[in-house]
Amino acid sequence: MTVDADAAVTRTHREEWARVVAGLARRYGDLDLAEETAAEAFATAVERWPVDGVPPNSGAWITTTAHRKAIDRLRREARRDEKQQEALMLHDDSPPDPPGAVEDDRLRLVFTCCHPALSMEARVALTLRIVGGLTVREIAHAFLVQETTMGQRISRAKAKIKTAGIPYRVPRAEDLPARVAGVLAVLYLIFNEGYLASGAETDPIRRDLTGEAIRLTRLVRELLPEGSGERREATGLLALMLLTESRAAARVSSDGELVRLDEQDRGAWDRALIDEGTALVRELLGTPGREEGSPGRYALLAAINAVHVSAPHARDTEWEQIVALYAQLERVDPNPIVTLNKAIAVSEFDSPDVALAMVERLGDRLAGYHAFHATRAELLRRLGRSADARAAYDRAIELAGNTAEVAHLIRRRGQLAAPVPNLPNLPNGETS
């Protein structure tokens, strides 16, 4: 019974949190109040449901309870402040939410939390708290900051929303593409933080964050109008996340080392995620004669991943297709990291010489990026330039933040041929 009730609270929380907060925020025009009373309603459910039984419509129970708590709180505050008494009476006169508006409410919530006037850190934290329903403690843990620090970050962001007048609505049509791109960037950042967690003290892969990012991306995608360019972008991101996540189990070895794509146990990949992600890529790229819009950045990245995961063995990878997709991506999103990744594909399809020449041209822009040095190291090693490769691994290890990645780089460096000592220069001729 208790187990059932706990499971019901957890499930209701996952399914209904955003809807409840969104409805409260719209009704009372106050994000703080919405978040706190929603949290209180779930806390009440934790107490009551094991005793009273799980209500038949658990979502409606939470909504009603939260509204009651919000009204109680406004009344308490109103007694202290006559001006708010008037405001409360206006609120009590407000019509109930029209039934169709509920879906929109959650979308509004997403746009408010990902508003460009907030810092990226604040957007990430707010989205996880307000839309995702993660606790401040969980978010603080995921980003390796003190709980008080994360609490302050979220409070400050909510205060800015109120003071600066950040609206609680879907942006105007001309702003929509940029705003949706902003929302997707926040979700992708959450995913990436989970997929390649930074920090020496953290697990290399945080499935809680990647899972949450996927869940939120599904939600945002479902809320965007069918057939719109914005929805296609969201579909691309969802596909990219699913195909990336499908490899998570094979990506870190039992001793905590990052396993490269070509060395991964492909049997450990998640077929369900691959099938779903691949189907979405087909939907995006496979429709011949589509006139509107070429595939966006996420769709192309997803397509590249789809090509990788469709190969039964690493040697079967269709590199030509991957090079072509990267070339397309360079046109949509010209940036040196895309070119760096294209170079890796070129090294397989063409030769490491050609790839190294491409990589060297990126040096002044990517000198502080660990993957630039790691890629250089791999290419130099394939060309037999061990000493240069060693120096490049050294630099990559210095710059890499992810524990599994560092372990992998150290092993790769260790496999290089031992450096040949420069005998004549050694002071006493020792060679050890």
Place this chain on the structure above:
Amino acid sequence: MPRYAILVWGPSESRPHGGYGDEQTMRDTLAAIGAFNERLREAGSLVLVEGLAGAEASTVVDARGPDVLISDGPYVESKEGVNGLWVVDLADLDEALALATEASRLCDRPLEIRPVGRL
């Protein structure tokens, strides 16, 4: 309805042609901003629009202590400063952002939006 100050950032000291390079560019810029202001006024959202003289004309007064201190300004030395502002009544920050985007393009300056505080 929230009230916003939209601050225009640019060179602190005044420059020839308002920092716009040449006479004609300055005139064109001022004309475009004038038309923009007229639209705001007609929409009923304009509270105030002013340009500020350069920082070299500024004076600082500090009467927090027993003596009134008067000194040559500005209060903070900086290459860049606020050299103009709009005060507008708008529905929300998104409206302010749309307006500021247009205004930034017109005057070729970065703008800062500050809600006018409820003191």
